[in-house]
Amino acid sequence: MMSCGESMEPEDPKLAAAYKMALDAQPLSRSDRLDKLLAQQEPSCGEEDNAGPNGTSIDDDADEAVSTVRKRGREESPDANSGLASKLPARKKRREAVIESDDDEEPKAESDMDSDYSPGKSGTSSSEESAEEEEDDASEEDSADSSADSGSDLENVSPPSRRRKLAAADKKKQKNPTTLADTSIASTTKTTPARKPGSGLSRLAAFSPASVASSDGEASFSASALDRSTLASAGAADDDDVQLGGGQQQIWDHLKLDWLRPERIRDSAGRRPDNPEYDGRTLLVPERYYTQLTPAMRQWWELKSRHFDTVLFFKVGKFYELYHMDAVLGVQELNLSYMRGAYAHSGFPEVSFGRMADSLVQKGYKVARVEQTETPDQMQERTRGRPGKEKVMRREICRVTTPGTRLASHWDGDALVTKAQYLLAVKEAVQCNAGSADSDSTQQQVSLQFGVAFVDTTIGQVWVGQFADDCHCSRLRTLIAHHPPAQLLHERGRLRPATLAILNGCLRAVPKEALTPGREFWDSGRCLAHLAEAPYFVDNGKFAWPEGLQPLLCESDSLGRTAARQWELGVSALGGLVHYLSRCLIDHDVLSMRNFAVYRPADSGSAADEAGADEAEMKAADAPPFYASQTHAVLDGIALANLDVFAEQQRGGGGSSEATLYSRLDRCGTAFGKRLLQQWLCAPLCHPEAIQRRQEAVAELVSADRQVCQELSAGLKKLPDLEKLTAKMHVFGCRPAGTDHPDQRAVLFEAVQYNKRKIEDFLGLLAGFEAACRLMAGLAERKLFDSELLRQLINPTESGGRFPSLLPTVRGLRGSFDNERAKREGVIIPERGVLGEYDEAVSGLTDCEQRAKAFLAEQGGRLGCKLNFVGSGRTRYQVELAESRASRVPSNWTVSGSRKGFKRFRCPETDELLASVQALEEQKAAALKDVMCRLFHRFDSHYEKWMAAVQCLAVLDVLLSLAEFSRTCDGGEMCRPTIVALQPDTEPFLTIRQGRHPFVSRTFSAGGYIPNDTSLGKPAGSDDPSGAPFVLVTGPNMGGKSTLMRQVALIVVLAQLGCYVPAEECTLTPVDRIFTRLGASDRIMTGESTFLVEMSETSAILRHATRHSLVLLDELGRGTSTYDGTAVAYGVVRELAHTIRCRTLFSTHYHFLVEEFIGDPRVKLGHMACQVERDGEGEEDVDSESITFLYKLRPGACPRSYGFNAARLAGLPADVVRRAVARARQLERQVAVVKLLVHARAGRLAAADLAAFRSG
Template sequence: MEKKSRQNQSSQKGDRQSSILSFFSPKVGSKKESSNIGQNTSTPVPKNKNSRLDDELMSEDRDIERELLNSELSFSEKKLDSLQRDSFRRIRDLEMFSADGNATTCETTPCKTNGQKSDNSGVETTGRRIRKICDSDEELGSEEILSRRIKRRLNSDDESEERNSSRSGPTASQLDGDISGFGYDIGYDEALEAEVAAKIEQKIPSDFSDLGSSLPKSSRKESEIKFHEAGNSVINEEEELGKELLGTAAAQSSLLFRDYVEAMLQIGRNFSLPSWVQLRNIRDSKGTRPQDPCYDPSTIWVPSPNSREAKEERMHFTPAMEQYWELKKEHFDKLLFFKMGKFYELFYIDAFICQKHCDLRWTSSDSKPHVGFPETALHAYANKLVELGYRVVVVEQMETPKELEERNRSASRGVKKDKAIKRSVNEVFTNGTLVRPDMLSDMASVLMTLYFSKKESEELAYEIGVVCVDITTGKAELINIEEKGDQFLQVRTIVCQVQPKEIAYLPGNMPLSILRYLSSIVPSIQLTNFRNFVDSVLAINDILETFEKLQVPVPEVVNRLCNKSEALCCALSGTFRYLSTILLCDRLIMTGIFTEYDPSVSKHLMVNVGAIKDLELLQSQHGDEKNSLFGFLKHTITPGGTRLLKRWITYPLVNTDRINERLDSVKWFMDNSEKLYEFRDELRAIEKMASSASSKGSRKKYSQHLDFERLINRITSGVLQNKRGAVYFSNVVQRRFDEFVNSMNLFDSVLQCIIRVFGDENSRKDMPKLLVALTGIRDDSSEGFLQNTFATTERLRSLVTLDSNGKDWIPVPGNCKEYDDLLDSINKTKLCFDDELKRISKQMNTTAISFANCKYRYEVECPESIPKSRFPDSAEITSSKKGYVRFHTEEIKQLLYDLEYKEEQLQKSLFPYLHLMCKEFHSELSSFMAISDSISQLDVLSSLALVSIDTSDGPFCKPVFLSKDETNGLPMLELKESRHPVVAKLKTNYIPNDIVLNGGSSPAPCSLVTGPNMGGKSTILRQTCISVIMAQIGCYVPASECRLTVVDKIFTRIGAYDLIIEGKSTFLVELEETADILNHSSEDSLVIIDELGRGTSTFDGTAISIATLEYISRIIKCRCLFSTHLHLLCDEFSNDTKVLPFHMDLKLNNETKSITFLYKFISGICPKSYGMNVAQLAGIPQEVIDNSVALASDVESSTLLLRNISETKKLLMDVLIQDDFSKIQEFFKNNKDSVLSCLESLS
């Protein structure tokens, strides 16, 4: 009906192009004027012979106001006025936009890319075939028909767009409409995945405005576009509204909402979008507008399918799109990957964002923004977007087309049949909850949940519940801490130690200061404001019900801590609720290992947040891992070992017995270097073997095949699935079987490696206890508890066997009755094919026929010379080759349908069996976890041995830990020829130094360090702390000798910086860090302070420095290195036996006034800081330097004079308090030198 109307209009108007309708409506049937949308040439794309109404992708624009403004429409004035009155109210609400950028106008501003106008001649589209179809007008009245016709884009009704040839999967219409002949199991496309993976590594566009060249382009000519004031007014209103929305709390808290507003302003006007997505109509599921503080950006209001708005927007509410909106309305703050056939599709705002970051091509015209990519590239695109801070929801097909047909066929009469297959959310990807191996790095992927409970008894006092979960390993750490003030140093320290990928919190619950701190961390952490927390009473019930639902007993540590801390209880409940929304809570409950970490209990050396950054333990100041202590020590081979090393660095030990156990193990590896290298070579060999056994299509890094923690977790999580869920076009269940068998082989290989390396009798004679425990080897035999695991892996491996082709793993016959019965039925069906071939052969009176599997399965291939009259009546030609034709009969098609259905059911029957296999594995979980833990620890110990054995940069020594009984009750530290390990590695001829605190050559606990700028003071301070950390993780120390008592805490105050985002000045930051040291350090702590007081005046800085050093040396009495350029401190502590002066040596050339840094740490005070010499090195103009020298001399003289006056004043006050002359005489006699010095200074 619509086509006929267009043809009539076209014939009436002829070639006249001044009409707006003719501008929007290329002449149907005219090659000259045919639309070029979706094509590179004017040749129309031929229609698919099997095409039918595609309910999946209706791609029409609904543009009302634009056509109504055309004065050349040949309708009566009365009807037009009536239509305008009824429509303009709706027009203002819908705010439809033209494809070129302006709303409801005839003159536009074309999209620009890199400052150039975009070409409006045509658009190149790729991807699979998409049909444009029209809404049915059969049930509408004449005026409504007229209105709907005016709304449509006439140049896009009958055209088809071809997708890229690489998309060989079924079309959307074949999937949800024409389901006959649909193949279910399509193999893994390795080439396509590699191509996509390479593509997404290209440069990311900077913003939406750079996308002009890849937007769908209008067929309109710019010369034919007219200006309209109403359009400009609408755009200005939209821009003002956009600015208002960008200032709301929703835009500040939700990345996707912010991008939504920006996209709508920049390129949204190029598309016809549904009314509920327009900026002026956007609401959450409760109808709240974004300007309201209660607005929830995670939801969007969508009309019900039977509502008037849905009917008016029918092109956006097809059966499949109805499924889309039903899911999108609950996940508006996430990108929705909507599965259609072999491809994931993104629509509307999601398409804008994904196209921007992933450079995907548009696969539709401007009527419905739409991009997509193949199933095999899911992890690549999802990972790219998650790294950028987005959350991704994956919607999968939950049935095959055959299952849809069977379901409709078996439905009762009167029940409406579904036109679209079932879909549901199958996965949710966020930064802290990734579980797919291809999307993970070697490091831990931690989700942290924070909940703050303010104490009523004290002001600014909080109880804080912290839950840290690594879903990939099942480890969950519960932390309960108390904080006073607004610094939250313990929270900051835990965040710095754990380095979470994502933090979930309740909006309004987290104090602003910590929220600002978390938002400023680099690399950034994904902050998730999760609204579904509950109070402590409901939280306890919530936790109990979560465990009871899966019939898992509540762990003792969870029960104890939740009864103890309301904040922790709320945090754990919030974690479970959040994980439930991303479908991972059950996995955590089934595989979780819950432990407690109590910062107040001294099980580990506490390294606070400042020390982790200042000492560059995990990453350098430039943000790279390579030049950090972690990078220096990281020679681990397995991902589990890498994660464990990082934890050891941030949580060093304080128990000397455990430290010495590690040191003894490292020493054993060093003394048995052949075993060290043999073990590491064996691990690498296993790594290569495991990678070659995996599927060729896998892009997994080799090291991830040795990630035993995650491997165990993945297998154990299979307990949760006892039936097929989503439909994939690669054989997922067979890959799971392969992974299971390969895992058993991998565990066997590791066990054999341990026995080969550590099992011989000679090696075990002097093997430390820790190594004996880790290898599971007893003193009387080469076989220990690990050997028993061989029997377990063999039993699990015996549950499956290879099929008759020796290709796929299947259940052992007799173990799975359902599988056996289906397999037997399939074999019988295949025999029926043979019977059918014999029947056809007899009918055709020839034996020259056979089955071929080319375009379709079981095609009958026969010579072309056989007369067609001898063919079966139901023969349907399917393909041909030279001299031969191939055909199907009705009988063969029915047999093929039955065969494919049974094969689908056969694949489904494997899921319950895989579930049973995983349960068997889970029953032996403790044995496999012991192997994983052993390999990780052996990997770290061998890595530390590899570092310690390398003396190319200088000697490494085994640290000796002393008890306080051996040091007269004093904490001590003694390092000889100490080096900074990272700096020594980077620079040749590193100068080693001796550092002693409370030792023989330096009996004081504190050292006051002076010296020139760039002389090496900060390096000395840092290397002292790093040596202690290396010693207490069980590593050799970069020195020729190391003796110390255990350090319980390390504090640092280094550098000068402000925290603008937190509103803190440089001096305030200095004082907060100093306060933390003074309030929390103990006698056994190690403190380094570098140039305290630089953020304020010299006098204030001097006073604070003196008071701080006095408090540390006399009250706390801990080991301390205190560097300064304030030489008044040296005079102040010149007679203090608890503070000894040291300085960095240098050589001064008196003639040239140049200095040479000697980098030697020696006793005494450096007379000057030689700042002018450093200024010369920095290139400061000589005139400025000369002026500075003169000013410095004057300032120094004035300062000295003031100090002498102060001393004289003090002396006179001492004289005046004497009560008789004899005492005054005695005082002058005893203080003769001081009196003379004061008189000289005043003269």
């Protein structure tokens, strides 16, 4: 025994040296020892000979050491150096980042993530924050359960708090870069270089095939892009290290894969990107690479190879994990944190799916939700006796979400926008016809036919159409303007380059996807066959075509498998749409609503025209009165843009929504009311009677008690989005138990939370309809309105109105279960009489309980003692009695157990009772499992009634909005327009007295905006000599010509909406279409110059305008030389004024053009007045010239445009302006001399010519 003061150093030199090293050694935790070990084994830049096939080290000693550390478990204590840590209580275990070895050996089955997985009892927090708190405080057992696949290379995951700490550590390391040899594993965490402006990840890359390197060396892999320097380094050598930001760091493993490089990448069929048939949605993964992976990672790559253009949210326990290129995107776009490991890896909790997916989809990505579709027990049963590498949890894609396929479901969260977002499929057919015999042109004329199908998946409304179009795709452009798509589908290689260029120009920011003809973009026959065989339209075992599809079917085919000839393209477009919905796994959710309608172009005059009329037939359809066949006026995309009807961001841009007609009119309190207002603005009414019905309703609301309207508006504002919530209930109720859909098999940890959301939405929807019923009933009882339209909207159907009787149905649905208990527990327990199977099971169980009590009483009396039933589950109904009485039991009783002083018996009666109870309990459980779906399906069975109510509420909401605008507008006088019906002798006309711009005038102070009178055409019985429908407008630059033209068109739109207009008086005959050619712009994406755009739009006007149209042309011809522009403008004026004879405002600065039409009875001259004052004596002294714009339209022409005043206001140097003025005066004199000589030679010299010459 040695004393305390004696040295403990061994005498043996070797032992002494070891003892000294031990004293000097620092106590290290498991993590620190592992870091140090890996740092020592990290290969240098020159150790390539020891690298494995994926560029990582395969040093056997290091791999064995790492594997040993991993297998020790997590028993080791925290860092002994931390005194504070030693005093604190042990933290409960959480998900840890496990550093994987790079060995190439196949992992053992017991270490694979799915082999040890078991779902834990997860928390039921109602928000992401509470979920994170629960994860932080989870017990060791729950943590182990929720980490679904511990032990594999796919399970390097941590809870949110752990992820935040790792992210902070990584940022700290990045600030102080060091070499790999001197750092722990924490400092070797892979990082992605910061994206450079202009060279980062395209938000639409998810829809673009993996492209080869562009001119600047960048490339895109599905949803991630490689930084130029990273790509160059990865391609230059197999060296793992890349110099980034001054420090040595490693690039991610997926960037080292040779077959993922741009020069080697292939689709699943082995095609390169330069192949026309290349499919960037798939990826060819070499089979040799699969052999290096764990089963779970192999499963991920198999899914990724089939959905290379999609971000996979891969479920692992309670978390959705992102790997490789998807993880990079998650960090860049979702602000997630990288996990430690050789490959990119990030993730988030299950409850965050809606927010994360919506964020990516809004940026143009596709997102696939991959769920575990079996429990651990089911996996063990399925894989029993199989090799270890096959023991992986079954996972399936349950849904693919894209910008055009979002649903109103609990997975989509509450981020759905109010406006409609369409998925559009387009099919084109081209027929080339030789030029006509009387034409000098030898060029072929192109006849286009388009088939279209588009759907708003949030409400399940599908439109199908087919129409003829011109070479400029005018009708297709109008469709896109009225129904802006969020995503476009078309046949691969079947669209003309010109059509594709037009679509790319109109839909620059819209994702586009090419589908393979035949296989993915079905023809009409395959589409109808699929619809007939699928269960979309089966109700109670009976199939019936939806009413909206019946007009598209061939009458001679009784089975409905053939499309009518005039609808083949449209049905084929529907086939492309249906295929895409089925690929996204939402086809049944959407199509089973049966909301189909035939789309007819806004300018189609009849069904015959819609079925494929050519351009001559399109013009011939204008037979008076035109509104007998055309119910709505046409506002194409150009008119909507030029008139600022909607914000630019609603047309695919990013402009402000303030200065638009929609923003001025929108006082709607409901989301479905806002959508209806947008539809009304795209297509104002044409028929005078329909317009007058709306006017009467608006007039009554304007004159009604203001408090009544405010109460009505307040009541509507409290309603939820009933239209989308109704569609949401359909989605919840259209998949009963047993439906073959992956979502039915998905294992969800937050199922209770999802059920609570469903129940809250359902009860909120019922409350909304009940509130709407009370609101309408109160109005009907007060009998406040005489307007026919208002009475139809408010009165119930039994009283001759259109509002359905909903209260009995609402109360029946609400009373079918305990509402509060359902919201609290997330489980619906039906009341008696609601579900027969459940009632039968409950009644049977009650009978069994009575039988059990009766049995105990009877046998207790016979045996003379008290009997009890003991046991649980399958051991229930054992009869227990005192051991002293055991000898008296009947002979058919058998001993099943005992305890001190008591014995337990089974008998035929109790066995029969147990079997009955078990069967009834299974029946009860089966009924409860499907009760929520059945309840939603029961609600959905009244779909037509719900939608009828929503339509009435929406119309009332829009009428209130129009009335509020009519009452307040800009504070000026408002009038109810007079719509004059067309008679055989009626000429189209438009008269506006003291009109104001509907929303520009609001920006001026009271009395600041100058109103104008406008007259186009002559009303019947008028003796006005200047009644020409064509007005040629001149005036100074900045004099208000364009504003006046827009003002007139917007007043017409408001008048035909049924709204009041900002004017003292307005009278007009209906307008069938408004054409605009305002402003100057090119279409660089389609290769069209400014002048070509002008000519294309003018050509469409001349082809489609009728005498009932309103045409606005602003400075036509300015995109070319003066003489060419003047000549073109002259030809257009002659055509519009003398041939078409429509109401037209034509502004110009070509004064030669004005002189040509002086005295023409079909052309009226007008100008925007101004007042010119000159202080100096010389005409060239522009600084002395003062111009006051009067902004009033006056008869006659303006002699000059005063463009130099605008130049001076713009800040051009004074010397430049003076020289320009002198040169202009010189040119004017030269032209005056030439004009004088020409008139003299023609014998048309007049005194006015001489006077003009002398003044010039």
